[in-house]
Amino acid sequence: MRHVLIKIGIALGTLGFVLVFNFFLFRVAGDPAKDLLRNPRITPEAREALIEERGLNEGLVTQFRIYLVNTLSGELETSYSTNRPVLTEITEALPNTILLVGTATLLSAFIGSWLGVVAASRRGRASDTGITQGSLILYSMPEFWLGMILIWLLAVTLGLFPTGLKVNPGQEFSSVGYVWNVIQHAALPILTLTLGLLGQYVVIMRSALADVLNEDFVTTARAIGLPNYRVLRDHAVRNALLPVVTLVSLNLGFVVSGAITIEALFSWPGIGQLTVDAINTKDLPMLQGIFLFTSAAVIIANLFADILLTYLDPRVRVS
Amino acid sequence: MSATATPPPQQSTTAILSGSKGLFGRLSTTANRSFKLLVRSKSGLIGLGILSVFTLIAIIGPWIAPQDPNASTSFSDQILAPPSSEYLLGTDDNGRDVLSQLILGTRISMLVGFAAAIVSAVIGSIVGISAGYFGGWTDRILTAIDDWFLVIPFLPLAIVLATLLGDAANSLPLGRVFILILVIGLTGWAGTSRIIRSQVLSLKQRVFVERARALGSTTPWIIRKQILPNVLPLIFANTVLIIAISILTESTLSFLGLGDPSRASWGQMLNAANDSGAMAQGAWWFFVPPGVCIVLVVIAFTMVGYAIEEIVNPKLRERR
Numbered sequence: 001m002r003h004v005l006i007k008i009g010i011a012l013g014t015l016g017f018v019l020v021f022n023f024f025l026f027r028v029a030g031d032p033a034k035d036l037l038r039n040p041r042i043t044p045e046a047r048e049a050l051i052e053e054r055g056l057n058e059g060l061v062t063q064f065r066i067y068l069v070n071t072l073s074g075e076l077e078t079s080y081s082t083n084r085p086v087l088t089e090i091t092e093a094l095p096n097t098i099l100l101v102g103t104a105t106l107l108s109a110f111i112g113s114w115l116g117v118v119a120a121s122r123r124g125r126a127s128d129t130g131i132t133q134g135s136l137i138l139y140s141m142p143e144f145w146l147g148m149i150l151i152w153l154l155a156v157t158l159g160l161f162p163t164g165l166k167v168n169p170g171q172e173f174s175s176v177g178y179v180w181n182v183i184q185h186a187a188l189p190i191l192t193l194t195l196g197l198l199g200q201y202v203v204i205m206r207s208a209l210a211d212v213l214n215e216d217f218v219t220t221a222r223a224i225g226l227p228n229y230r231v232l233r234d235h236a237v238r239n240a241l242l243p244v245v246t247l248v249s250l251n252l253g254f255v256v257s258g259a260i261t262i263e264a265l266f267s268w269p270g271i272g273q274l275t276v277d278a279i280n281t282k283d284l285p286m287l288q289g290i291f292l293f294t295s296a297a298v299i300i301a302n303l304f305a306d307i308l309l310t311y312l313d314p315r316v317r318v319s
Numbered sequence: 320m321s322a323t324a325t326p327p328p329q330q331s332t333t334a335i336l337s338g339s340k341g342l343f344g345r346l347s348t349t350a351n352r353s354f355k356l357l358v359r360s361k362s363g364l365i366g367l368g369i370l371s372v373f374t375l376i377a378i379i380g381p382w383i384a385p386q387d388p389n390a391s392t393s394f395s396d397q398i399l400a401p402p403s404s405e406y407l408l409g410t411d412d413n414g415r416d417v418l419s420q421l422i423l424g425t426r427i428s429m430l431v432g433f434a435a436a437i438v439s440a441v442i443g444s445i446v447g448i449s450a451g452y453f454g455g456w457t458d459r460i461l462t463a464i465d466d467w468f469l470v471i472p473f474l475p476l477a478i479v480l481a482t483l484l485g486d487a488a489n490s491l492p493l494g495r496v497f498i499l500i501l502v503i504g505l506t507g508w509a510g511t512s513r514i515i516r517s518q519v520l521s522l523k524q525r526v527f528v529e530r531a532r533a534l535g536s537t538t539p540w541i542i543r544k545q546i547l548p549n550v551l552p553l554i555f556a557n558t559v560l561i562i563a564i565s566i567l568t569e570s571t572l573s574f575l576g577l578g579d580p581s582r583a584s585w586g587q588m589l590n591a592a593n594d595s596g597a598m599a600q601g602a603w604w605f606f607v608p609p610g611v612c613i614v615l616v617v618i619a620f621t622m623v624g625y626a627i628e629e630i631v632n633p634k635l636r637e638r639r
Binding site: 014017018025026136137140141142144145148149151152155156157163260261264265275276278279280282284287288290291294295297298299302 | 586606
């Protein structure tokens with residue numbers, strides 16, 4: 001229990017540091033008052049009001065206090081380019097991103113670990129070499145480039161999938177046809193992301209299992225005369241799963257930020273698309289909100305992974 | 320990382336004896352010995368071969384590019400034209416020669432990879448050595464900062480930094496390329512410093528360091544003559560691996576529109592290809608070659624990095 005409390009304390013500290021860093025990054029490296037001036041969508045009166053509201057003409061300490069109170073009460077700034085609250089934009093985009101990256105994370109974890117088991121149990125043979133080299137190539141590939149190739153081959157040349165967007169424009173909302181339409185649009189980005197994430201699971205599972213297979217209890221299990229699949233299923237894989245569990249829960253934190261290039265490529269209306277729009281319009285409040293939000297997601301996922309591990313692995317509790 | 324339990328390199332005793340050799344002397348001996356072992360490993364040799372070709376192209380690029388990569392044309396039959404004898408890899412959406420862009424892009428992509436990795440290595444080494452050697456509160460604070468950088472989602476951070484610093488690009492040499500180097504270097508050092516720190520922690524306990532301290536050697540002398548030479552091989556191996564990651568990150572940031580259109584890297588070419596709808600028009604010659612180059616170079620650096628890591632840390636050899 002004490003261990004968990006310490007972890008929670010560290011997570012809160014890290015979050016606090018993100019808050020402070022976020023403030024100084026945008027106030028010191030950037031100049032919010034000048035950025036407001038550059039934005040054609042904001043009238044001079046509105047600009048004065050915003051400067052007044054955020055205390056931009058006051059000292060840094062006052063600005064920091066206002067920022068802290070606003071952020072902690074869940075009130076982020078307003079987007080320069082859409083004039084809507086940043087938090088609204090993010091919460092609207094979030095489900096789309098979770099659908100895309102969540103599905104891809106789970107798929108790649110299952111397929112990747114399975115391939116890792118295959119590779120480790122046939123070490124040094126052709127299937128092992130093939131799987132290992134294949135994952136190195138996938139790992140070295142920019143995800144968005146893989147996506148470009150898949151769009152060209154599967155969507156444009158073979159016409160199997162749409163090339164982008166979440167639904168066809170004009171598709172009627174809330175019908176079976178709508179859901180089917182979304183699935184068709186999501187298939188290709190999910191395939192791309194799954195392939196992009198696959199390599200790390202293969203590598204982790206393979207090396208964890210290879211270590212376990214050298215342990216005495218595996219030799220014992222073999223000596224008893226258990227068939228190979230039972231040695232793997234009942235003895236080896238169970239013990240090699242820990243690093244995979246850790247990787248999955250860590251990756252869940254990157255669910256929010258993990259698909260920026262893929263969403264941009266497929267015009268998928270999630271956090272990644274928001275990010276790219278914000279880059280192109282120099283929408284600093286939006287970027288600030290996204291940075292805060294994605295950091296919080298990762299920190300919470302880390303905490304979750306730590307707590308999960310203390311329950312799964314008694315050794316962690318002792319050390 | 321796997322190198323946390325690294326046994327100290329075997330030459331540590333010779334390191335003190337050859338104290339007269341300067342830091343660069345040590346570095347070149349390390350590089351020399353690594354090179355000899357490297358060419359013995361198959362994947363290391365293949366990686367080294369690929370890298371030599373690309374490094375050569377990066378250096379002599381402007382002299383071997385068949386066309387002026389910026390010479391655009393308004394003849395519509397030369398827009399996104401497929402490969403021909405005149406344009407070996409076809410043309411882009413402005414009628415510019417893709418092969419020449421690819422050759423000149425090699426220099427930018429490799430430059431960003433190398434320079435950003437060196438920035439990371441320098442920051443990572445300073446932080447790692449200080450944390451490991453001084454211990455106490457220095458260690459606690461530096462490790463906390465390090466942890467923070469390891470946890471923070473690094474792509475959003477890099478995007479935010481590149482956007483904020485983007486305004487300053489015009490007044491800098493290399494423009495936005497300089498910003499990319501800085502941003503990738505500043506966000507990528509945390510893993511390196513973690514590895515260096517644990518190595519320094521074990522070095523600090525070793526007899527020859529304790530003896531030097533007992534004999535009254537000053538801290539700067541011990542760090543320069545005894546700690547640094549012994550962590551250099553590790554820094555070297557790690558930096559090679561970081562180059563691969565830096566090149567990937569550069570391509571990602573450029574693809575997202577944070578690159579320099581007037582100094583096109585491979586990632587910048589992919590950005591242009593995507594914006595011009597090259598996939599929908601089936602203009603594969605525009606977007607396939609830059610990606611192939613990225614994959615080749617990243618794989619090559621990874622293979623060389625692993626090979627060097629195995630030389631530095633013999634324990635890894637039996638595991639792979």
